Amino acid sequence: MKEERRSESSAVRINKYLSQAGLCSRRQADFYIEQGKVTVDGILAEPGTKVMEGQEVCFEGKPVHMDRQVVYLAYHKPKGIVCTSSKEEKNNIIDAVGYPVRIYPVGRLDKDSQGLILLTNDGDAANEIMKARNYHEKEYEVTVNKRITNEFIQGMRNGVPLADLNTVTRKCSVKKEGPDSFRIILTQGLNRQIRRMCEYFGYRVTKLRRVRVMNIRLGGLKEGSFRKLTPEEIKKLKEELTCER
Template sequence: MEENKRKIDGAVRINKYLSQAGICSRRQADTYVEQGKVLIDGEVAVSGDKVMPGQEVTFCGKPVKIQENLIFLAFHKPRGIVCTSSKKEKDNIIDYLNYPQRIYPVGRLDKDSQGLILLTNDGEAANQIMKARNYHEKEYEVTVNKRITKEFLDGMRKPVPLDEIGAVTRKCKVTKEGPYQFRIILTQGLNRQIRRMCEYFGYRVTKLKRVRVMNIKLGDLKEGSYRELKGRELHQLREELDRESIR
């Protein structure tokens, strides 16, 4: 489909090229260029170089190409699956999906949690989605081990200090769904953030399910299944990412 084609007709800065190819972030690409690990048509690239159509790019001696056919998947991750592409992890998400083309997870969802995780071969889009400064919303349904109180909800909505990782959470939206259930919308992705926030107030998470990332919803997607993003859903996602890329 046309919406899943990447326009690669013009010149692309070398750091953006490596990012779109899924090698690394733009910032890391700049470092690799400075280290002399990137060549354009056999010549060592320098910061600011542009890649023209037809030119050959290599990274650490291996050819690098931008994928023209873009892949975006929404996957309902089961508990026990690890959001990594590392083959060293026997329960890694890539082996579990066994998708026929090279893709990787966008961000993470901890091993004990389930729900929506996006996967793509578009490194630039993945970096945009994961950038904390973009305040992208991620929505979760959470069950805890004891009755939810007003004090707990009020506390969760405010910045919470997470001393063990040296961070403070942003204000977030929290609504009670039942005696032991609540819904929370975050705009950052700190390590085990919701679990740590609950622990701060003396609660323990017994079930955590992510149901939305930006405009992409889990819906009725069955656990362990995936679907391709397309149509209006994909168009809205790419529109938002395109707006951010030119800010």
């Protein structure tokens, strides 16, 4: 009886198991489960399924093990690369990076944009970084198609209504950098947010580059290249994430 209780207490939800095993984020795991791609001891998993020690978990028929090398990468995404792990997309970010360990992107950077995106197999960390309620900063350099006015800068700072999303963007930091360029720091990640914000004021983005995610900076990383995060970067990143829980 005691042995059974120990096993039950150590059981983890199937989406958390897949995340900790480095297969994907918890959100993606839920999708895979709904698609019938995950089994536990040969039985199709459900969203509430719990995994106990000694049980065999498989994804698309292949065993998923908890032993893994934890990886954190910074990648300078070029234009044209799509932030998906789906092999159906020929320009997917996983093939572009070509890393030997299974990883996946943390959040998205649209196809027409470039700059910093993180990749990891640490599902819990990825989930915390992507949660909008945590107000994580992401910094961008943006060029538009005409001269920038003070009214445009003030409008961008104070929140922009996005009718198609039925929302108003959060107030943010915006600084003019040149006649047609500015720097913006967001704490949310709506789909094509900066482009939509600019369009509201009659501007069109001609270049968009993300240069920072939380404490991780793009720096001099060449376009199309990646690097491992330093131990100091990982430590600070995890400290920030731990403080929010």
